[in-house]
Amino acid sequence: MRPWLCLLFLLSFPALANKVLLIESYHSGFAWDKSYVEGIKQTLQAGIEFDSFQMDTKRVPPTEYEKMAELAFVKYIEYKPDIVILGDDNALKYLWPKLYDEPISVVFLGINSNPREVLKNYRGQAQITGVLERPLFVKTIGELKRLIPGEQMNVRIMFDSGVTSHIARQYIERQYSLIHSNLGVDVEIVSARTQNEWQESILSAPDDGFSVVIVGLYQTLVDNTGENVPADEIIVWTNQNSTIPVFGFWDFAVASDKAAGGVVLFGKSQGVTAGQLVNKIVNGESARSIPIQIGNQGNAIYSKAAMAKWGLTPPSHWQAID
Structure with a gap:
């Protein structure tokens, strides 16, 4: 050529x-x-x-x-x-x-x-x-109201104190303040710094009047020596010790030994x-x-074992992961 x-x-x-x-x-x-x-x-x-x-x-x-x-x-x-x-x-x-x-x-x-x-x-x-x-806050709350019917739903949302958690918390708070009267749900958001603070908030949730826990991010929690606690240790403990249903905003939080489900980000x-x-x-x-784009709007997923643990029947349109 x-x-x-x-x-x-x-x-x-x-x-x-x-x-x-x-x-x-x-x-x-x-x-x-x-x-x-x-x-x-x-x-x-x-x-x-x-x-x-x-x-x-x-x-x-x-x-x-x-x-x-x-x-x-x-x-x-x-x-x-x-x-x-x-x-x-x-x-x-x-x-x-x-x-x-x-x-x-x-x-x-x-x-x-x-x-x-x-x-x-x-x-x-x-x-x-x-x-x-x-975080798909409004979609998650809407799905949970159908999943757990009742006159009043009180939700405790759990985050660690990391940078991303702080930003996600602000986003949820803005959404909640705009549509609180339409949701018919009372929400409290906890930002825990330590493993002990997280565990105390999970254990006290029923006595504090909450019927559901939603976990956000929990990767920056530290123990009483200041060392980072493995994330799986936090969420597995939450599954084992929460007497009220636990749901999540992210897909990695949902499993048979973790959260029961949620409308999650992937x-x-x-x-x-x-x-x-x-x-x-x-x-x-x-x-x-x-x-600039907004990512995929999320899917509703659930773990059969975790749903059964809290005596829940998942909606037919939720996708089982186990």
């Missing part, structure tokens, strides 16, 4: 940006991360080189977040990716100020906060888009959506032209 024909052939196809770096706020052992990483990997088109860095902010203290962000940025410098994926709020908060003027595209996922509050202060050549994550769907956005950028679209 003549040289000019070769050049014409090459120019007729967009240049592929084939190096992608994922910066995770958390760690590979966290079920949410496992799930969305699976979604990303199965969605990215062939030929894309992929690597990741874990900030581990579910387990290291907040005083270490900036240090972990510096290490993530070192990884970025060494890897030289064309596209960076920022997983969850801490990655966006701590890395966008370092990446905003780099010649790259950025895709975020799992963001509970308003990303514009972070983005507005840092405008440069980096282009950014992504997918938001919102990490995998966030990963799939983020992967689709990366593919669009690889194929020539500008990240700046791709609208």
Whole structure:
């Protein structure tokens, strides 16, 4: 083939940006991360080189977040990716100020906060888009009212005191204040810092007048020595010791020895959506032209064993996971 024909052939196809770096706020052992990483990997088109860095902010203290962000940025410098994926709020908060003027595209996922509050202060050549994550509070309450009929439902919602929990709590509080009179449900939100605080709130819930517990996030709880408590230990204990039904907002909280069910968010769907956005950028679209999206609206799932533990019959449209 003549040289000019070769050049014409090459120019007729967009240049592929084939190096992608994922910066995770958390760690590979966290079920949410496992799930969305699976979604990303199965969605990215062939030929894309992929690597990741874990900030581990579910387990290291907040005083270490900036240090972990510096290490993530070192990884970025060494890897030289064309596209960076920022997983969850801490990655966006701590890395966008370092990446905003780099010649790259950025895709975020799992963001509970308003990303514009972070983005507005840092405008440069980096282009950014992504997918938001919102707890399905109203949908969950609506389903629970049908599942557990009665004149009055009182719900205690449990969170840890981490950054994402704080943001998710604010979002739920805003929704609740807007439609409290329509729900016919009284809600209290607890932010526990320690394992003991969590356990006391679970055990006291019936005496405090609550009929249902919904667990949010529980990955940053510490024991009486200040050490992080494994997340599964928290949710399994909750299943074993709660005398009232326990439901969840995230899929990783639902299992035979965990929460009974709920209208839940799936990490995998966030990963799939983020992967689709990366593919669009690889194929020539500008990240700046791709609208920020709200993730999949969730599915109602349940564990047969956990439902039976609390004597509940799941609605026919809920999906069994065991």
